[in-house]
Amino acid sequence: MPTGLEERFGAAVSVARTAGAVIRERFATRGAQTYEMKGHQDFLTEVDSEVETLVAAAIARAFPDDGFIGEEHGSAGRTDGVWVVDPIDGTSNFARGIGHFCISIAYVAGGEPVIGVIYDPMRDEMFAALQGRGATLNGAPLRVSGVSDIRAASVECGWSMRRPVPDYIALCARVMEMGAGLYRCGSGALGMAYVAAGRLDSYCELHINAWDVLAGVALVREAGGAVSDFMGQGGLARGAPILACTPALGPALSRASGIAL
Numbered sequence: 662m663p664t665g666l667e668e669r670f671g672a673a674v675s676v677a678r679t680a681g682a683v684i685r686e687r688f689a690t691r692g693a694q695t696y697e698m699k700g701h702q703d704f705l706t707e708v709d710s711e712v713e714t715l716v717a718a719a720i721a722r723a724f725p726d727d728g729f730i731g732e733e734h735g736s737a738g739r740t741d742g743v744w745v746v747d748p749i750d751g752t753s754n755f756a757r758g759i760g761h762f763c764i765s766i767a768y769v770a771g772g773e774p775v776i777g778v779i780y781d782p783m784r785d786e787m788f789a790a791l792q793g794r795g796a797t798l799n800g801a802p803l804r805v806s807g808v809s810d811i812r813a814a815s816v817e818c819g820w821s822m823r824r825p826v827p828d829y830i831a832l833c834a835r836v837m838e839m840g841a842g843l844y845r846c847g848s849g850a851l852g853m854a855y856v857a858a859g860r861l862d863s864y865c866e867l868h869i870n871a872w873d874v875l876a877g878v879a880l881v882r883e884a885g886g887a888v889s890d891f892m893g894q895g896g897l898a899r900g901a902p903i904l905a906c907t908p909a910l911g912p913a914l915s916r917a918s919g920i921a922l
């Protein structure tokens with residue numbers, strides 16, 4: 662294990678918990694309309710910026726030589742030895758008063774996410790993975806589900822305006838025609854965490870950004886799932902498609918989504 666990874670893992674869990682407490686408090690006390698639109702169906706709250714600043718400062722204090730990429734404040738241009746953070750994933754849910762969102766923290770080294778921490782402050786659920794050491798939920802080991810029949814599968818198809826609407830509808834239609842049950846819950850990071858936990862059998866999205874998905878990639882891999890090559894497709898710089906699922910569902914969902922595993 663490269664030096665400093667365990668320290669970084671501990672720091673990621675601790676920062677996620679601290680930031681999660683702030684998010685929970687802001688959610689409980691928020692006013693009626695506390696969001697702006699960054700773009701079409703792209704929400705921004707003041708809390709996103711506040712929490713990202715808090716997380717970036719904590720990481721810079723502990724690991725001053727590391728890079729940092731955040732959803733709200735962009736990138737320092739680093740591609741390795743870099744933290745990739747979404748302060749609130751599921752911002753539209755947060756903004757509309759729906760308690761399904763999380764903070765997502767990944768650390769990339771050697772070209773892959775080797776640490777993935779996703780904390781759901783409303784349910785006090787800490788999903789955490791360290792490469793080679795497995796994935797856990799509040800300390801208990803995680804494993805992807807054993808579902809192998811697509812007609813028994815639950816699949817979340819994430820959506821954003823970054824891809825044409827007809828492409829999303831066609832993806833959903835193919836997944837449903839194969840017999841799967843369809844979800845779209847508004848947090849890609851929690852969708853990935855739920856695949857790692859066996860609550861969902863797959864998460865797929867035609868384009869997703871690195872801060873939304875990299876922690877989830879580490880989690881699903883460490884929980885024994887199959888995951889498409891997000892980093893190999895330039896996902897860190899510009900986002901990429903993602904498919905994560907139980908190994909047995911891989912061939913069917915790869916056909917349905919057009920995303921190679």
Ligand code: IPD
Binds near residue numbers: 848866869873
């Ligand atoms: C979005 C959510 C959504 C996913 C989008 C993301 P945000 O992130 O994860 O579920 O489908 O691709 O952009 O805006 O809530 O941080």
